[in-house]
Amino acid sequence: MDLKFLDFEQPIAELEAKIDELRFVGDDSEVNIGEEIERLKTKSRTLTKSIFSGLKPWQIAQVARHPLRPYTLDYIGAISPDFQELHGDRMYADDPAIVGGLGRLDGRTVMFIGNQKGHDTKERVLRNYGMSKPEGYRKALRLMRMAERFHVPVVTLIDTPGAYPGIGAEERGQSEAIARNLFTMARLRTPIVSAVIGEGGSGGALAIGVADRVLMLEYAVYSVISPEGCASILWKSADKASAAAEAMGMTAERLLELKLIDEIVPEPLGSAHRDPAATAQTLQNALVTHLRELVALSTDELLAQRASRLAAMGAFRDG
Amino acid sequence: MSWFEKLMPSRIKTERRTRSVPEGIWLKCNQCGAQLYRAEVERSLFVCPKCAHHMRVGARERLAMFLDPDSEREIGERLAPTDPLKFKDSKRYRDRVTQAQKDTGELDALVSMTGKLKGQPIVACAFEFGFMGGSMGSVVGEKFSRAARYARENRMPLICFSASGGARMQEALFSLMQMAKTSAALAELAEAGIPYVSVLTDPTTGGVSASLAMLGDINIGEPNALIGFAGPRVIEQTVGETLPEGFQRSEFLLEHGALDLIIDRRNLRDEIAALLAKLMKQPRPAD
Numbered sequence: 370m371d372l373k374f375l376d377f378e379q380p381i382a383e384l385e386a387k388i389d390e391l392r393f394v395g396d397d398s399e400v401n402i403g404e405e406i407e408r409l410k411t412k413s414r415t416l417t418k419s420i421f422s423g424l425k426p427w428q429i430a431q432v433a434r435h436p437l438r439p440y441t442l443d444y445i446g447a448i449s450p451d452f453q454e455l456h457g458d459r460m461y462a463d464d465p466a467i468v469g470g471l472g473r474l475d476g477r478t479v480m481f482i483g484n485q486k487g488h489d490t491k492e493r494v495l496r497n498y499g500m501s502k503p504e505g506y507r508k509a510l511r512l513m514r515m516a517e518r519f520h521v522p523v524v525t526l527i528d529t530p531g532a533y534p535g536i537g538a539e540e541r542g543q544s545e546a547i548a549r550n551l552f553t554m555a556r557l558r559t560p561i562v563s564a565v566i567g568e569g570g571s572g573g574a575l576a577i578g579v580a581d582r583v584l585m586l587e588y589a590v591y592s593v594i595s596p597e598g599c600a601s602i603l604w605k606s607a608d609k610a611s612a613a614a615e616a617m618g619m620t621a622e623r624l625l626e627l628k629l630i631d632e633i634v635p636e637p638l639g640s641a642h643r644d645p646a647a648t649a650q651t652l653q654n655a656l657v658t659h660l661r662e663l664v665a666l667s668t669d670e671l672l673a674q675r676a677s678r679l680a681a682m683g684a685f686r687d688g
Numbered sequence: 689m690s691w692f693e694k695l696m697p698s699r700i701k702t703e704r705r706t707r708s709v710p711e712g713i714w715l716k717c718n719q720c721g722a723q724l725y726r727a728e729v730e731r732s733l734f735v736c737p738k739c740a741h742h743m744r745v746g747a748r749e750r751l752a753m754f755l756d757p758d759s760e761r762e763i764g765e766r767l768a769p770t771d772p773l774k775f776k777d778s779k780r781y782r783d784r785v786t787q788a789q790k791d792t793g794e795l796d797a798l799v800s801m802t803g804k805l806k807g808q809p810i811v812a813c814a815f816e817f818g819f820m821g822g823s824m825g826s827v828v829g830e831k832f833s834r835a836a837r838y839a840r841e842n843r844m845p846l847i848c849f850s851a852s853g854g855a856r857m858q859e860a861l862f863s864l865m866q867m868a869k870t871s872a873a874l875a876e877l878a879e880a881g882i883p884y885v886s887v888l889t890d891p892t893t894g895g896v897s898a899s900l901a902m903l904g905d906i907n908i909g910e911p912n913a914l915i916g917f918a919g920p921r922v923i924e925q926t927v928g929e930t931l932p933e934g935f936q937r938s939e940f941l942l943e944h945g946a947l948d949l950i951i952d953r954r955n956l957r958d959e960i961a962a963l964l965a966k967l968m969k970q971p972r973p974a975d
Contacts, residue, residue: 544916
């Protein structure tokens with residue numbers, strides 16, 4: 370099985386393997402098989418399109434966690450080549466599971482902040498699989514405060530399974546660190562745009578996700594708990610993750626319907642990792658559109674809009 | 689049940705009494721095992737007279753013991769949950785809600801009131817842990833936000849007694865967003881210069897701990913309350929070791945700087961009234 374492909378993508382993997390084989394034959398054969406390759410490529414594209422148009426929420430969650438999916442620093446690198454990373458919370462440590470720093474977007478200085486996962490085993494361990502500790506959220510808070518002071522917009526990229534559930538994290542106030550970020554972002558006197566680029570996992574995601582606009586990549590997911598966690602609590606069995614993913618409505622499409630996010634950023638055929646450069650470009654365009662609208666507002670108007678947006682969150686009956 | 693208990697009347701009916709502490713003339717302390725006379729336990733605010741264990745109390749009992757008698761008026765009392773996702777796990781969310789409403793007499797897991805504390809007008813909220821583990825969904829978020837807004841508009845201090853397992857999974861992302869909504873309401877309250885006192889009671893974890901409960905100008909824990917972000921079982925699974933004795937208890941949080949104070953329930957009224965009087969620059973409250 371090819372690791373580049375998820376299990377439901379295996380028909381595509383087989384076709385791609387056939388194409389590679391033919392190419393190999395083509396190299397040292399006099400027979401012209403270009404036509405056959407073209408035919409198979411078209412078939413592969415059609416197949417990919419049909420598989421990806423019918424993905425179930427649980428399959429989308431797997432795409433969102435795909436090991437080849439671009440991560441925060443990949444997007445920032447593509448969007449803002451002169452990005453300079455800034456480190457540390459000034460209190461305890463530098464948490465590599467959250468990155469942040471100054472860059473440029475649309476000719477404007479921007480503070481980028483995002484969850485960071487690793488591309489290989491070594492980096493995954495270093496980045497703690499994208500799960501932050503309090504020092505990570507406090508670094509993000511420090512950078513947001515700096516952005517406010519210099520009136521620089523904040524762009525956050527969300528991609529985390531959740532906040533790290535460890536002993537040290539609890540000792541250093543994981544709850545307080547997350548809560549403080551929600552509290553501060555709600556009233557931060559500069560525009561904030563967030564984009565969920567992969568996994569939006571619970572409070573650990575929201576801790577950098579309170580914003581004037583929330584975007585989601587087409588195959589990103591965003592939920593209050595992982596489908597596995599939800600299944601093991603409510604169904605008493607982690608095997609029901611697929612049912613939990615369905616029930617929670619964690620896909621971009623569903624969350625847009627529920628008006629919990631503002632825009633879906635489309636991904637290339639077969640999802641972001643098939644063409645990271647194109648994905649970064651689409652994401653950049655979406656960020657720029659929203660930032661232009663937000664920087665045009667006065668700070669008081671911006672905060673009033675953010676407050677009414679947050680106050681309107683919820684579905685209930687009154688009387 | 690002993691033969692003696694069987695002879696006793698099984699229930700003394702009280703209107704809208706919540707059942708965090710089981711009813712009956714006698715009750716047993718689940719910490720030291722002492723058989724206690726219910727009326728005596730009520731007088732000591734459900735703190736065991738033998739071992740000072742703080743038993744869990746329902747939202748209405750909590751507010752009744754905290755506010756001055758006959759001073760209270762409820763805020764958002766008609767708010768009730770809907771089921772935007774038509775959520776169904778092993779049971780339907782609708783049915784879980786109906787059952788919880790029947791069990792507790794509440795429409796959802798938070799009660800908000802305005803009333804007086806030693807004559808000082810305040811706004812107070814309390815979580816009903818018996819309602820789906822005190823979980824925070826849209827109704828809890830809205831009720832809390834309305835209470836915070838009422839406090840801001842009327843310049844009254846806000847006090848919240850939390851007891852919650854966290855966000856309500858059956859409302860999925862709606863419940864996650866309540867963390868942002870309640871924190872935003874508190875940020876506006878803080879901007880207006882109104883004090884907010886958060887009392888964390890057993891247990892306060894997950895999304896409630898990681899939002900409104902940890903945002904007090906003053907954070908107070910009841911003795912030995914479980915307070916944390918992740919539940920102890922999740923942490924044990926993650927780190928693969930047994931947790932030390934007292935981990936995530938109030939005393940542990942005080943030691944690590946997350947709480948200002950630990951206060952015995954029987955002194956909460958006095959202590960909070962004294963703190964608020966100082967923050968509101970008022971004379972010392974009468975005893």
